Amino acid sequence: MSNSSIASRFAVATPHPQAARAARAVLEAGGNATDAAIAAMLTLCVVMPGSVGIGGYGGSMVVYSANTRRVSAIDFDSRAPLAYRDELYTDPAARETGYLSVTVPAMVAGLDLARREFGALSWPELSRHAIELAQHGFPMDAELKRHADYFAAKADPVSLRAQFPAGAVPAVGELFAQRDLARLLQRLADEGPDSFYRGRGDLPRRVVEQVRAHGGILSEDDFARYQAALIEPTSINYRGYDIFTAPPPSGGITSLAILKTLEQFDIRSLDPCGASYFHLFAEAAKRCLHERFRYLGDPDFVPIPIDELLSAHNASAKADDIRKGELARGGEIPGSGPHTANVCVADGPGNVVSLTATQGYQFGAMVCIDGLGLVLNHGMSRFDFAPGHPNGPAPAKRMLHNMAPTLILQDGKPLAAIGLPGGTKIVTVTAQLVAHFIDFRMTPEESVNFPRVHTEGDEPLAVSSKVPQAVVDALESMGHAVRRGQDVGGPKPEIAGQANAIVINPTACALSAASGHGPDAVTVG
Numbered sequence: 001m002s003n004s005s006i007a008s009r010f011a012v013a014t015p016h017p018q019a020a021r022a023a024r025a026v027l028e029a030g031g032n033a034t035d036a037a038i039a040a041m042l043t044l045c046v047v048m049p050g051s052v053g054i055g056g057y058g059g060s061m062v063v064y065s066a067n068t069r070r071v072s073a074i075d076f077d078s079r080a081p082l083a084y085r086d087e088l089y090t091d092p093a094a095r096e097t098g099y100l101s102v103t104v105p106a107m108v109a110g111l112d113l114a115r116r117e118f119g120a121l122s123w124p125e126l127s128r129h130a131i132e133l134a135q136h137g138f139p140m141d142a143e144l145k146r147h148a149d150y151f152a153a154k155a156d157p158v159s160l161r162a163q164f165p166a167g168a169v170p171a172v173g174e175l176f177a178q179r180d181l182a183r184l185l186q187r188l189a190d191e192g193p194d195s196f197y198r199g200r201g202d203l204p205r206r207v208v209e210q211v212r213a214h215g216g217i218l219s220e221d222d223f224a225r226y227q228a229a230l231i232e233p234t235s236i237n238y239r240g241y242d243i244f245t246a247p248p249p250s251g252g253i254t255s256l257a258i259l260k261t262l263e264q265f266d267i268r269s270l271d272p273c274g275a276s277y278f279h280l281f282a283e284a285a286k287r288c289l290h291e292r293f294r295y296l297g298d299p300d301f302v303p304i305p306i307d308e309l310l311s312a313h314n315a316s317a318k319a320d321d322i323r324k325g326e327l328a329r330g331g332e333i334p335g336s337g338p339h340t341a342n343v344c345v346a347d348g349p350g351n352v353v354s355l356t357a358t359q360g361y362q363f364g365a366m367v368c369i370d371g372l373g374l375v376l377n378h379g380m381s382r383f384d385f386a387p388g389h390p391n392g393p394a395p396a397k398r399m400l401h402n403m404a405p406t407l408i409l410q411d412g413k414p415l416a417a418i419g420l421p422g423g424t425k426i427v428t429v430t431a432q433l434v435a436h437f438i439d440f441r442m443t444p445e446e447s448v449n450f451p452r453v454h455t456e457g458d459e460p461l462a463v464s465s466k467v468p469q470a471v472v473d474a475l476e477s478m479g480h481a482v483r484r485g486q487d488v489g490g491p492k493p494e495i496a497g498q499a500n501a502i503v504i505n506p507t508a509c510a511l512s513a514a515s516g517h518g519p520d521a522v523t524v525g
Helices: 017-028 033-047 092-096 107-118 123-136 142-154 157-163 179-191 203-213 220-225 252-262 275-295 312-323 425-438 444-449 469-477
Strands: 005-007 010-013 058-065 070-077 229-231 234-238 241-245 341-347 352-358 367-369 374-376 406-410 413-419 461-463 482-484 500-505 510-515 522-524
Touching: 010 017, 010 033, 010 500, 010 510, 017 033, 017 123, 017 341, 017 522, 033 058, 033 107, 033 123, 033 341, 033 352, 058 107, 058 406, 070 107, 070 241, 107 123, 107 229, 107 352, 123 179, 142 157, 157 367, 179 374, 203 220, 203 367, 203 374, 234 252, 241 252, 241 425, 252 275, 252 312, 252 425, 275 312, 275 425, 275 461, 275 469, 341 413, 341 500, 341 510, 352 406, 352 413, 352 500, 406 425, 413 425, 425 444, 425 500, 444 500, 444 510, 461 469, 469 482, 510 522
Parallel strands: 461 482
Antiparallel strands: 005 510, 010 341, 010 522, 058 070, 058 352, 070 229, 234 241, 241 406, 341 352, 367 374, 406 413, 413 500, 500 510
16 A cells, blocks of 8 residues: 555544554444544554553544534643642642643543544444454554653653553563553443543542552542533634634644734745745744744633634734744744654545544653553643743643644535644644645645654754755755754654645545555555
8 A cells, every 4th residue: 555545435544553454444334534533543542652542631633524514623631630739830840740740631531522422333332443452462663662661761660560560661572462451441341431530430539549649639520520522623714725723722723823824925936845935934933833822821711812813914914024034033832742643534425533632741641550551641741830821720721732633624625634743843734734735735645744844933943854955054044043853854753744644635536645654554445
């Protein structure tokens, strides 16, 4: 199978071949795009436990329903513990890893809400492949081994034994089984996903007991009160195309603001791997990231001027500032490391999904619950603890995150689904992927593998390893500091290169899909 394939019935782009297989099995069993995305994500919780897991702090999803011809979004961002107090988090290390960094796991609630609203199959049907992999194991690969070794070096003894009962990480090529996690997933299949949060079972109590025994503050009440939400997506019109993403506290609003700024320029006449385009994109991104830092947080707690941030007036003002020629400075946004997973699915009836979820940084809090095999997130690390910051923590407050699953519609019909991991790079690369499709007419394969530029809000700019040296020299002549990083575009080690994309061709009744993870992560049929 090539990395870009054509099909008329369905297309799936994932970060792992096992997830692609799970999605295909569900689609062939009569499931729809939402079912396939959920099955794939549950499988990723088993085969990529450092990046995403059912103990993760959450994610977001956008879905086009062929029945209603509408785009909807689901938010399953976590919330800070109800017992949060400022004085507990004066040590920055306590925010990053360990039991105090844990927030209520949101993954199960989000996937279950998606299934109930848009799916066609039962939770047991969707979790079957994940359960089998957790029970019987799969060969440890080099990338997971590297991250698992990092976990083993950081985790407390209880968590280490809970994740690796033998006390050591399996070698590359050895089977990695997670039988406690398999039993947990089977319980959710037998008792229902809601048992993870409230009601019949003892699951919340078991999690809370270990967390509190080691100094954390998560409570059973945090579990009982948590709910995912079906919400209206945030959208713009960009050059006649409608772009939809999940609203704040998801990160896609900044991607949309970058696009509205780019709309003020004729970028179609530029080389998409040229210095002029990279300069223009970076300067637009810097200004939009500054606004992100200034305004964004949980809209339940802070007012967010969404209409103004995405307005033509604001975009025009930023474009005028760019034309003055001065490089934007300051307002650097804290970066983040390798984590997160995205799945894109389109089915024959016309349903399309982009779903992104995360553990946080690799293995989240470095905590695993004994007897459950449940790796927990470090959602508290996603708050900004600067006094008065809109993304500052508070009891039951959601944290701002970078995930930006995105759908593109043309004349009211789905054209593309895109998504990727990569921390803050999700925000900038999502905007570049949209421009690839609309302005530069790239195929999915071309887009997910094309060189990119990234900024955290200030200099230096980061560029993909494959960007020609002449382009770097030209950027430097414009006044930019430039580095070649392993954190944007290009080959597999470059984190933001792991994008997924699906394009729908309604004229040919065909779907094309690609993943930066390679051909085995794509399935079509």
